[in-house]
Amino acid sequence: MDRYKIIEKIKTHKGIIDGHSHIGVNYKNYLSYSYPYCLSFEDLVVRMKYLGISYSVIFSMDSSYYTVEPEASKEIKTNEVFxxxxxxxxxxxxxxxxxxxxxxxxxxxxxxxxxxPSRKTSEQAELLEELHKRYPLFGLKTIPTYIHAFVNDLETKGSPILDFAVRHDLPITFHSSYYKGDPWASVFDIIKFAEKHAEIRICLAHSARFVKSVLERASKLENCFVDLSAFHIHCILAQQKSLAIPPSGERIEADYSDPSSVMDKIVSNYPDTIIWGSDTPYNYFIQKYYDINGNLIDTSLKSSFDMEMKILKNLSEDKISKITYKNTLKYLFG
Ligand SMILES: [Zn+2]
Incomplete structure (x- = not known):
């Protein structure tokens, strides 16, 4: 498959693009009775066909480089067994x-x-360069929370990876966090990074945790986008007054018991910035993890395989077309 042929097809055959999904295995989740823990590409395609999704941005899940233990652990240990x-x-x-x-x-x-962004970055960049020659690649993604790595490291220790992305004009999606016990993927660090780096397209995942000031700043940037991944469970977190979402006053004011109305409001406010993404299969989040203070966070957020699509479908045709296609194309290809 040729990268340019795929791009040409997407540009000439309009369809819904899911801007955020995963395939692969999360070893830790399976061993610790957590969910989700896996999805194959073939199974993702079955879901896409059922739900009417034409294209999906796809990331893998976890890495065996980080020690696989049946319990959540306070520190991220690494090993080179696999x-x-x-x-x-x-x-x-x-x-x-x-x-x-x-x-x-x-x-x-x-x-x-x-x-x-923090560990063995030259080795990672070298492989990415090789993979870019062998296969069509469309971007990069990092989940700093899982691996206790700081977003800001991308400018220092991570510069071989940043250089790789800039050299090939590939966008970068960042998992984001607001919770003070998770300083690794701070939305405030990511937006600062986007403001400093006009040369690269950035996407803040998970609606930038509904942080109003961050959404405002993102909307003023040509190179910055925000995806709506796992929207349903983020609305549940807001209703639960979870520390993962800012309190009233700091967040987008909306009725979080009605996710479609929240989505509609965000898209109306920031029409050129928002892209839709389901986070399949992480639209469920049932797992335990430690924060930076050593507190065990036990989360159990349920959804359903079609919930993200149901929420999306309540928007107007025009808004759906913007966030599932027009804005997504701008994020992917500039
Ligand atoms: Zn995700």
Missing amino acids: SKFPYEIENQSMLKEIYEVFPEYSDMALPFVLFD
């Missing part, structure tokens, strides 16, 4: 699955490679 550096196996495995096992579906996939 891979020599972060996401070594997982990025390759995802691309092989998409382009070699299921080439017949590969023009529905927009794979993004995962990276760790």
